[in-house]
Structures are given as structure tokens and as C-alpha cells.
Amino acid sequence: MVRERKVEVARRPDCSRLQPLSREVVEYFAQRGISRATLERNGVQQEYSSKHNSQAIAFPYYRDGEVINIKYRTLDKKFWQTPGTERILYGLDDVKNSAEIIIVEGEMDKLALDEAGVKNVISVPDGAPRAVKEGDLPPPEADTKFQYLWNCRAILDQAVRIVLATDSDTPGQALAEELARRLGRDRCWRVRWPSEPSSTADAADPGAASVARKDANEVLLKDGPEALQALIQDADPYPIRGLFKFSDFLDEIWSMYDEQDAMGQGVSTGWSGLDNYYRVVPGELSIVTGVPNSGKSEWIDALLCNLATQHGWSFAMCSMEKKVKDHARQLLEKYIGKPFLDAKYAGKAARMEAQDVEEGLQWLEERFHVVRCEDDELPSVDWVLGLARAAVLRYGIRGLVIDPYNELDHQRPVHMNETEYVSQMLTKIKRFAQHNDVHVWFVAHPRQLQGWKGEPPNLYDISGSAHFINKADNGIVIHRNRDPEQGALNHVKVLVRKVRNKAAGTIGDCILEYDRSTGRYKDVL
Numbered sequence: 347m348v349r350e351r352k353v354e355v356a357r358r359p360d361c362s363r364l365q366p367l368s369r370e371v372v373e374y375f376a377q378r379g380i381s382r383a384t385l386e387r388n389g390v391q392q393e394y395s396s397k398h399n400s401q402a403i404a405f406p407y408y409r410d411g412e413v414i415n416i417k418y419r420t421l422d423k424k425f426w427q428t429p430g431t432e433r434i435l436y437g438l439d440d441v442k443n444s445a446e447i448i449i450v451e452g453e454m455d456k457l458a459l460d461e462a463g464v465k466n467v468i469s470v471p472d473g474a475p476r477a478v479k480e481g482d483l484p485p486p487e488a489d490t491k492f493q494y495l496w497n498c499r500a501i502l503d504q505a506v507r508i509v510l511a512t513d514s515d516t517p518g519q520a521l522a523e524e525l526a527r528r529l530g531r532d533r534c535w536r537v538r539w540p541s542e543p544s545s546t547a548d549a550a551d552p553g554a555a556s557v558a559r560k561d562a563n564e565v566l567l568k569d570g571p572e573a574l575q576a577l578i579q580d581a582d583p584y585p586i587r588g589l590f591k592f593s594d595f596l597d598e599i600w601s602m603y604d605e606q607d608a609m610g611q612g613v614s615t616g617w618s619g620l621d622n623y624y625r626v627v628p629g630e631l632s633i634v635t636g637v638p639n640s641g642k643s644e645w646i647d648a649l650l651c652n653l654a655t656q657h658g659w660s661f662a663m664c665s666m667e668k669k670v671k672d673h674a675r676q677l678l679e680k681y682i683g684k685p686f687l688d689a690k691y692a693g694k695a696a697r698m699e700a701q702d703v704e705e706g707l708q709w710l711e712e713r714f715h716v717v718r719c720e721d722d723e724l725p726s727v728d729w730v731l732g733l734a735r736a737a738v739l740r741y742g743i744r745g746l747v748i749d750p751y752n753e754l755d756h757q758r759p760v761h762m763n764e765t766e767y768v769s770q771m772l773t774k775i776k777r778f779a780q781h782n783d784v785h786v787w788f789v790a791h792p793r794q795l796q797g798w799k800g801e802p803p804n805l806y807d808i809s810g811s812a813h814f815i816n817k818a819d820n821g822i823v824i825h826r827n828r829d830p831e832q833g834a835l836n837h838v839k840v841l842v843r844k845v846r847n848k849a850a851g852t853i854g855d856c857i858l859e860y861d862r863s864t865g866r867y868k869d870v871l
């Protein structure tokens with residue numbers, strides 16, 4: 347059996363007790379710049395409230411000449427509406443068939459604009475929310491707070507330009523956002539109410555009248571009808587998420603100019619020879635490759651040590667192939683400049699003292715954060731980026747190392763090929779880098795090279811996908827000579843094969859000299 351749906355019929359308010367405005371109420375409006383003629387045009391009346399033991403202003407909400415709701419307001423600002431009535435917008439009959447509609451936050455602002463000769467104005471009935479509600483919009487039938495919009499949809503749908511003239515405070519701006527979400531940002535504009543001048547000259551003059559205005563009524567009262575009309579006329583297009591103008595980035599553009607783009611040109615690697623080709627820019631992604639044992643990890647560690655000591659950077663490192671104690675040893679050797687162990691690799695160099703270890707450990711504590719997966723499973727890229735984000739918030743890291751790529755868990759969905767998968771993963775990493783202003787070094791191995799004769803691999807040799815090179819901001823190949831006839835064995839080539847940001851570098855090769863006992867690199871002069 348089909349259950350009969352109970353249709354709720356909205357109540358109509360009782361208009362029989364409405365009275366013409368008293369002198370006191372007319373005077374109240376006059377003090378706010380609103381004339382008797384405007385009040386009459388909008389049918390504003392009054393009614394005695396026994397509950398409040400005072401007269402209340404009555405704002406009738408008309409639709410097609412019929413009173414659908416009445417909003418009451420005492421002179422000391424107590425508000426109520428007839429329960430059970432249909433919620434609609436105030437002033438609806440003034441915007442019938444209007445291509446342009448102005449929406450304000452209260453009846454007083456609607457009347458203020460009317461006074462200034464701007465008639466195509468409606469007001470929301472219930473003021474502004476405290477904040478924008480997170481998450482997706484509810485379906486219209488569940489959108490109780492904004493039911494008035496859905497009830498007036500036919501009229502609102504006709505507007506091609508909707509000017510949001512809600513208050514300048516936080517709730518007013520939240521209301522503008524909630525309205526724009528529902529009405530469509532592309533046809534919304536917003537009024538920029540005058541704000542306090544920021545110049546110290548003005549601030550220093552306490553006698554200067556405040557120029558900040560919160561709403562239409564205040565502008566009418568303090569600046570007059572023409573000023574109010576002009577503000578409505580000059581409304582700005584409502585921002586559309588994801589669609590910008592360069593002027594939205596003026597601060598960044600000018601600070602880049604004024605500061606000679608100190609960060610955009612990157613910071614020194616600590617090796618002047620390499621700085622000609624590669625400098626480290628926060629927010630970029632560098633892919634580092636090289637044949638096994640070429641020294642990729644060693645070189646990245648040495649670079650991080652330089653960045654830490656010379657620029658005070660700190661890092662999160664996800665180096666899955668290394669034991670933590672070995673990684674600590676390698677970093678300490680670079681920092682202290684002495685071998686950690688009395689072992690063959692140290693040659694004749696004396697090992698570091700316990701005091702050096704103490705000092706170095708203190709430095710490691712400040713500069714490096716280790717990302718490690720405690721269980722046997724391989725970590726996913728999302729897991730690594732989640733921890734790196736935590737390290738940004740907690741420790742302010744400027745760099746992240748993921749070494750190597752193949753030690754991440756690659757659970758590729760069945761519908762995705764490897765190219766798509768790598769592309770999506772690198773997009774996540776780039777987004778992380780950009781949003782957090784963190785430089786990411788991503789180590790990827792080349793595929794097995796057939797008939798390899800000792801030459802450096804190509805970036806396109808990286809196993810998996812050409813996306814590595816396409817998506818990277820920088821592509822670096824680390825290569826070391828293993829043939830004494832070809833040159834010194836401790837020479838390491840840093841082959842900069844891709845640089846997207848011309849302010850930070852260019853393609854080219856640099857040779858560094860490796861000191862096996864300390865793991866340090868220096869320029870070959």
C-alpha cells in the first residue's frame with residue numbers, strides 16, 4: 347500500500363494587527379537615513395508585541411503582492427517571524443524579471459539601497475551563518491538553512507548578474523560564499539565595502555574619521571546615496587575556485603621582483619661548479635637516477651648536509667634501503683669531516699672522537715627526520731606524503747627524499763597502466779612539493795641496460811615510464827668513472843639533464859671530487 351505523503355501547507359501570517367508607523371518608528375528610520383516614502387513603498391508597518399511589551403517594526407515579505415511572511419524587529423533589535431510560514435527573500439516583487447539582482451543581509455540594507463534609488467534588491471530572511479559549512483552542498487530538500495533560495499528559485503534563475511552585498515565581517519563573507527555556491531559563482535559579483543586605510547600616516551591621526559563601512563546602510567548614512575550606488579556598480583567578479591587572474595598573485599609577483607626572486611632562483615648546492623646548472627628551489631621535484639652504486643644516495647646526502655649547514659634547511663628522509671644507523675654514520679661523516687669507523691675506507695684519516703659524535707648527533711636531531719615503515723610491508727606514496735606533511739607542520743622541513751622509487755608499494759589498480767600510474771603518483775608528489783614549498787628528491791633506477799659499457803644512463807632509461815622526466819622539474823644523472831684510463835676514479839659526474847626553471851639553472855655537466863673517507867664532495871677546480 348502506498349503511504350500517503352503528508353503535504354505541509356505553510357501558514358500565512360496574520361496581518362490584521364498591523365498598524366501604520368508611529369512617529370517614533372519613523373524617526374528611528376530617519377536616523378538611519380531611510381525616509382517615510384521608502385518605508386511606505388515597502389509596506390513597513392508595526393505591531394504591538396505583548397511578549398516584549400513594546401511596538402515591533404513589521405517587515406512584510408511579499409510575493410506577487412501577497413504577504414507570505416512577516417519579520418518583526420523591536421527597536422532594541424529582537425527579531426522573530428511567524429512560525430510555520432514559508433521562508434522567502436525580502437523584496438521579491440522588486441526583482442521579478444530582473445537580469446541583475448542585488449542580495450543584502452537584512453531588511454535595513456534593502457531599505458537603504460531603495461533610498462539610494464537602487465530597487466532591484468532582495469534580502470535574506472535569517473541573517474548570516476557564522477562560517478561556511480564544510481563539505482558538499484546538501485540536496486535542496488535537505489538544505490534547510492537556505493530553503494528561502496530554493497523557494498524563490500524561479501526568480502533567481504532569471505538573473506544573469508547577482509551582486510552579493512552582504513556585510514564585510516566574517517559572517518557576511520560566509521553568507522556571500524554560501525549564496526555563491528548555490529547560485530553559481532560565475533554569475534555572482536561581490537561588493538567591496540571600504541576598509542580602514544592601512545597607511546601609517548592615517549593610522550597616526552586619531553582624529554581622522556573612520557572610513558571602514560560594514561554594510562549598505564552604513565554607507566548611505568555616512569557617504570550618501572551616490573557613494574552607495576557607485577559601490578554596487580563597481581562590485582568585483584566573485585572569485586571562481588581555480589580560475590585566477592595574474593592580479594590575484596600581485597604580492598608574489600612583486601616580492602619576486604623586489605627580492606630578485608631569491609627563492610625562485612634557488613639556493614646554492616654548496617658546490618659552485620654545480621650551481622651554474624642546478625640550484626635548489628623549494629616546491630620543485632628533482633628526479634635523480636644513475637646505475638646501481640653510482641653514488642646517488644651519497645650525493646643526495648652530501649647535498650642535504652650542505653643545505654642544512656649553509657641555509658639551515660631541515661629534511662624528512664624516506665631511505666628505505668638503508669639501516670638507520672648506517673645512514674646516521676654517513677651523515678655524521680659528512681658533517682664532521684672525519685670517518686666514523688676505523689676501517690679500510692678511512693685510509694689514513696683518524697676516526698672522529700666521541701665528542702664529535704655527540705656534536706654531530708645533536709645536529710642530526712635538529713636537521714633530519716627519518717620516515718620509516720616499521721612493519722614488513724612497503725610504504726605507499728600516500729603514507730610517505732602524509733608523514734612528510736606532518737614533518738612540515740611540526741618541524742618546518744624544506745626537503746624530502748624518497749630513495750628509491752621501487753621500494754614504494756606500487757599497488758596499481760587493474761584499470762590503470764604503468765604510465766598512468768606513475769603519472770598520477772608524480773602528480774601527487776608535485777602537488778605536495780608545491781603546496782608545502784618543499785623540494786622533493788625522488789631516486790629512480792634505470793632499467794637494466796643491455797650491453798652497458800660504463801656510460802651514464804639517459805633519463806629516458808628510468809624503468810617504468812617517460813613520465814619521470816616529463817613531470818620532473820629537474821632531472822639529474824649521477825655517474826662515476828670506473829675506468830682508471832678514463833680519468834680519476836674519485837671523480838663523480840653530476841649530469842643535469844633537465845631544468846624547467848631557467849631562473850634556477852640550465853642543462854650541463856659538473857664534476858665533483860669524492861672523498862671516500864668522509865663521503866664529502868668538493869668542486870674540481
Ligand SMILES: Nc1ncnc2c1ncn2[C@@H]1O[C@H](COP(=O)(O)OP(=O)(O)OP(=O)(O)O)[C@@H](O)[C@H]1O
Nearest residue numbers: 637638639640641642643644826835836837838860
Ligand atoms: N666516486 C666514488 N668513488 C668511489 N666510491 C664511491 C663513489 N661514489 C660513491 N661511492 C661508493 O659507492 C657506494 C654506493 O653509493 P650509493 O649507495 O650512494 O649509490 P647508489 O647509486 O645510491 O646505489 P644504489 O643504486 O644501489 O642504491 C658507497 O659505498 C659509496 O661510498
